[in-house]
Amino acid sequence: MAYSVGILGCGVMGQSFLSAVQKCRVLGTAEEKQKLPTKFYTTNHNEESARNVKCVLQENIKKISKEEQLLNSLGFDEYECYTGKDNLKLIEKSDVVLFSIKPYQMEEVFNQIKQANISLDDKVFISLVAGWTIDSMRELLNNKKMVITRLMTNTPAKFGEGAVVVSHTGDEELLSKWKGRLNFMIEQLGIMVELPESKMDAATALVGSGPAFVLNFLEAMVDAGLKMGIPYKESYMLALKTVEGTAKMGQLTNYTHPSVLKHQVCTPGGTTIAGLVEMDNRGVKAGVINGITEAARVASELGKKK
Template sequence: MSVKLGIIGGGVMAEAILSRLITAKVYSTYEISVSEPLSQRRDFLQQKYRIRVAFDNKAAAASEVLLLAIKPQALEAVVSELGALQEKPSLVISILAGVPLSRLESAFPDKPVIRAMPNTPATVGAGITAIAPGKKVENHHLSLARSIFEAVGQVVEVSESLMDAVTGLSGSGPAYVAIAIEALADGGVAAGLPRAVAFQLALQTVLGTATLIQESQLHPAELKDRVTSPGGTTIAGVAQLERAGFRSALIEAVQAATRRSQELGRS
């Protein structure tokens, strides 16, 4: 096969993945084929990345690796369209939220299938992707999947039973962090800071703290203890966060998103 990676669906996450793969030279432009129903989106992808782009899903499916990047409700239609395809991929990778391996393996019998959950920071190469292997997946399939998703960030392997929790935490987590940054900036404005300065302070504080924890390997609780001095400003703020249930709110948000992912998987 001349096409090494076929992607069905040309949305934001698909573009993030193919862009980073090309930049990291994991694949060359001529080795990638994308199918996308919207003509405007097809034109954009072809002009920007110089890859093969088509309306027909069969063009992307005739590849060594097939990445499904469509809406979950479109899966049945896509599978039906590919039913008569003679040349089929050696590995199928799905980033469809809530779609279990059992359903994917039924759609692609006799093929190794990997279920993956990337998150939106993948668009800047700072994402994290959880992958769950199907029954027919071997080590070289996992290595191939890792090479694809390592182009957009870190990769962890989990059992499929944990994928809903992954969705609730890292899949939905960027929204929680964005709300926290927005709220910190609003707090700064309420305390008298100009909006632009408050936003810059909030954003860099979150980014810098995450970088510090990552590079120092400090436990978050230890970093918090280092910042809070007796009778100081930080402990006053932390006490207010505890009174407002900030910690519980985040825990419950992850649990709620996990439950919703489970519901979507059953629908």
């Protein structure tokens, strides 16, 4: 069944979502493409950003296909970019609506939707918005039946390299109709796990904010290389490959506990244990744990600030 997707708030994350889905639309098999939307609508706050979304996506396609193809030659039946004033038009035209506006913009937009009296039972709402619970969305919409999915991912999702946490809710019959297609579309963002919605604030901290934490560590590694006289580019390349290689090693050893892999690097009386002890003295590990749990605490507060 052909279906349409509207991205309400097509900024950093909305564009990441579109880029990942678009990549499969361009490169996927015929069977895969059948599970993806054929029509896309997007809204942005202002006219210039709305126009820019189309340019960004056209550029993406050129990069993926390495050919001068046009959006409409790639199996997109329809593609339109609106401004925030047309959010209701986007919702009316879309079977699935992805909300990727900021948390403080949600209440106004949801009130607009409620006042417009659009029939919602056959629509699917997906929210990427940190802190907003499914219950709070259902309450504002006064709808108990429709499928509402919460999604948390991160900026690497743009390249299909995201970590994704998803929770689906809604009427059982509607869910069974949609779940397969929604999961296939969402899997284009990266590795996906389904968890209860109660874990979404934790996911927001670990996954959503995660790239910034990893980049903070990476920046420190690059700076350390520079301090020891390694030129910037070489320092960045080496630090990046060390992070990437270590991440892959975790996967390739079937998720062997990090402490076991860490032990393999430590020569008695050697460099690594000296470095680790110094980092422990400076509270690096406790700082990371406290930083991530503090991010989760803030996530739990975001939906309450109305």
